[in-house]
Amino acid sequence: MEIALEAEQLGKRYGKSWALRDCSLRLPAGRIAALVGPNGAGKSTLLHLAVGLLKPDAGTIRVFGQSPYDNPAVLPEIGFVAQDTPLYRDFTAAELVHLGGRMNRRWDAALARDRLGQLGIPPRLPVGKLSGGQRAQVALALALAKRPRLLLLDEPVASLDPLARREFLQSLMGSVAESETTVLLSSHLLADLERTCDHLIVLNAAQVRLTGAVDDLVAAHRQLVGPRHDGRPVGGVAAVVRASHTDRQSTLLVRVDGPVNDPAWTVHDVGLEDVVLAYLADDAQQNRHSEWEVPA
Numbered sequence: 001m002e003i004a005l006e007a008e009q010l011g012k013r014y015g016k017s018w019a020l021r022d023c024s025l026r027l028p029a030g031r032i033a034a035l036v037g038p039n040g041a042g043k044s045t046l047l048h049l050a051v052g053l054l055k056p057d058a059g060t061i062r063v064f065g066q067s068p069y070d071n072p073a074v075l076p077e078i079g080f081v082a083q084d085t086p087l088y089r090d091f092t093a094a095e096l097v098h099l100g101g102r103m104n105r106r107w108d109a110a111l112a113r114d115r116l117g118q119l120g121i122p123p124r125l126p127v128g129k130l131s132g133g134q135r136a137q138v139a140l141a142l143a144l145a146k147r148p149r150l151l152l153l154d155e156p157v158a159s160l161d162p163l164a165r166r167e168f169l170q171s172l173m174g175s176v177a178e179s180e181t182t183v184l185l186s187s188h189l190l191a192d193l194e195r196t197c198d199h200l201i202v203l204n205a206a207q208v209r210l211t212g213a214v215d216d217l218v219a220a221h222r223q224l225v226g227p228r229h230d231g232r233p234v235g236g237v238a239a240v241v242r243a244s245h246t247d248r249q250s251t252l253l254v255r256v257d258g259p260v261n262d263p264a265w266t267v268h269d270v271g272l273e274d275v276v277l278a279y280l281a282d283d284a285q286q287n288r289h290s291e292w293e294v295p296a
């Protein structure tokens with residue numbers, strides 16, 4: 001199995017604060033991966049490390065086996081669309097497609113023009129005058145024209161309305177399915193990602209909380225509802241990720257390592273969103289920032 005992106009004990013620090021710490025993950029080639037986490041979790045930092053814009057302070061990150069910071073030779077393999085899709089706003093889409101051809105050795109201008117034509121993007125209007133959704137599509141078309149093997153997208157749909165979001169993600173999936181591109185895209189919109197992605201990386205407070213193939217992660221978790229839980233182990237449960245209780249009842253989101261046959265518990269399947277929220281909620285409880293507490 002070819003690995004598109006691999007990090008081992010990766011760390012990046014700003015001053016004394018770690019934006020990313022002890023980050024280890026492997027993204028197999030051909031996957032569409034969601035990078036999920038709350039504001040400040042370290043998502044952009046990871047993407048900037050993956051495209052060689054930042055140098056790791058600890059550990060390693062490799063794209064198709066090469067360090068992107070030390071080996072610029074791997075950069076043509078990587079397409080990157082930064083947050084807020086920065087583009088030269090005075091240039092038209094047609095000019096940007098032309099410019100891309102001057103700046104990249106491998107450049108599929110016809111692909112970009114076809115995409116933008118199909119989407120009805122006006123070629124002769126400065127991109128600063130396009131809508132946010134149209135600009136996002138221009139940035140994606142330019143990134144795809146590079147024919148990257150790894151495409152990194154930092155919150156590509158944040159500024160789009162629900163319909164534009166769905167169209168954007170559908171067109172992204174169509175394009176990458178044809179070209180077998182590996183995609184890593186960060187977003188806060190879990191429902192969108194559940195439809196689009198087959199791999200998941202959850203970051204919180206600079207650390208990887210959960211990563212793997214979506215199907216495996218969903219299959220490995222269940223919701224249990226039963227009498228108030230006293231903490232005793234339940235057969236088949238490897239870990240309780242999140243627990244909520246009323247006086248008489250407990251609801252547990254658990255990771256399982258076998259069938260849960262205890263008749264005291266009703267077992268429900270869970271969706272990806274339930275799993276992600278359980279891991280993030282668990283962290284949120286532990287990571288409340290003491291600096292914001294009012295002194296006594």
Ligand SMILES: Nc1ncnc2c1ncn2[C@@H]1O[C@H](COP(=O)(O)OP(=O)(O)OP(=O)(O)O)[C@@H](O)[C@H]1O
Nearest residue numbers: 014018019020037038039040041042043044045046
């Ligand atoms: N240039 C910088 N200088 C100092 N601190 C930074 C810098 N860039 C990021 N950070 C800090 O690193 C941490 C991770 O930031 P990052 O932008 O990677 O998070 P994120 O998950 O992408 O957040 P968001 O969802 O809000 O975009 C944050 O605490 C942030 O304040």
